[in-house]
Structure formats: structure tokens, C-alpha cells
Amino acid sequence: MNKQEPKVFRTAVEGALEAIGGKWKPVILFHLTFGMKRNGQLLRLIPDITQKVLTQQLRELQHSGIVRRISYDEIPPRVEYDLTGFGRTLEPLLHSMCLWGESYISQAYGEAAIVLHSPDSRDDDSL
Numbered sequence: 001m002n003k004q005e006p007k008v009f010r011t012a013v014e015g016a017l018e019a020i021g022g023k024w025k026p027v028i029l030f031h032l033t034f035g036m037k038r039n040g041q042l043l044r045l046i047p048d049i050t051q052k053v054l055t056q057q058l059r060e061l062q063h064s065g066i067v068r069r070i071s072y073d074e075i076p077p078r079v080e081y082d083l084t085g086f087g088r089t090l091e092p093l094l095h096s097m098c099l100w101g102e103s104y105i106s107q108a109y110g111e112a113a114i115v116l117h118s119p120d121s122r123d124d125d126s127l
Contacts, residue, residue, distance in 0.1 A: 019064045020090065024049055024057050029083070030098060030117070032067065033091045036082040045117070066090065095119035 009015050020026055024046070031037060031045050042054060049057075058081055061067035066087035072078040083090070098119050105113045 019066065020061075022057070024053060025061060026094060026097065028054070028057055028061065029066070029087070029090055030094045032081060032083045032087070033094055033119075036070070036080045038078070038080050042081070061087075 020029060027046055027049075028042060031042060037045070039051075039054070043049065043051065046054070058067060058069070062069055065084055068082055068084050068087075070080045070082065072080075098117075102115055102118060105115060
């Protein structure tokens with residue numbers, strides 16, 4: 001039996017980025033910090049993401065133990081996504097990233113940019 005070589009990370013930041021890195025995962029996670037969401041709600045909150053990519057990202061987050069998928073035995077089928085307890089530990093990080101992002105946007109774009117969601121606001125599912 002071959003012993004598997006340990007995975008080497010040069011810094012723990014690499015591990016964090018492996019789990020939550022990319023264009024969409026932090027955005028999905030940010031919206032889930034405000035509570036359970038259905039697929040359609042996430043698509044409305046993140047209009048530039050495709051259904052295929054959303055599904056792929058949610059599956060990867062599930063596999064990492066960060067997001068849980070709750071499937072209800074109903075007609076029509078209903079599925080919701082929520083942060084696990086482990087996923088909830090990302091909330092301060094995600095909200096801090098958002099606040100830093102607001103500072104960056106203000107510095108880089110001034111009045112020429114608008115931020116629709118922030119840690120101080122609640123998701124508006126009517127978007």
C-alpha cells in the first residue's frame with residue numbers, strides 16, 4: 001500500500017483560497033451569511049452568474065463542508081442552501097472583505113460606482 005504524500009501549502013492563505021477562492025464563491029457565501037437561500041434567490045442576487053456555474057460552485061462548497069443543501073420531499077421539489085456551522089465561521093471574514101471592498105471602490109471609482117449589498121444591509125430578494 002502506497003502512502004499518499006501530504007499536500008503542501010506554502011501558506012494557509014492557499015488553503016483558504018482553495019476552499020473559497022474564485023470569482024463567485026465569496027459572493028455566494030456573502031449572500032448566504034444573511035440566511036438560507038433557494039437557487040432562484042441566488043440567481044436574482046447574482047444576475048451575472050449562470051445556472052451551470054452556480055450549481056458547480058454550490059457543489060464544491062458542499063464538498064468542502066461550508067454549505068449544506070437541504071432538499072424537501074415536496075411537489076414541486078424545493079431545495080435550499082445554507083451555511084454549515086463551519087461555513088458560519090467565514091462570516092466575519094466575508095463582511096470584512098466587503099467593507100474593505102467598499103473602501104477600495106470609493107477610492108478607485110468615487111461617485112461613479114454603486115454598491116448594492118453590504119454587511120449593514122439585508123439581501124433584497126425582490127431584485
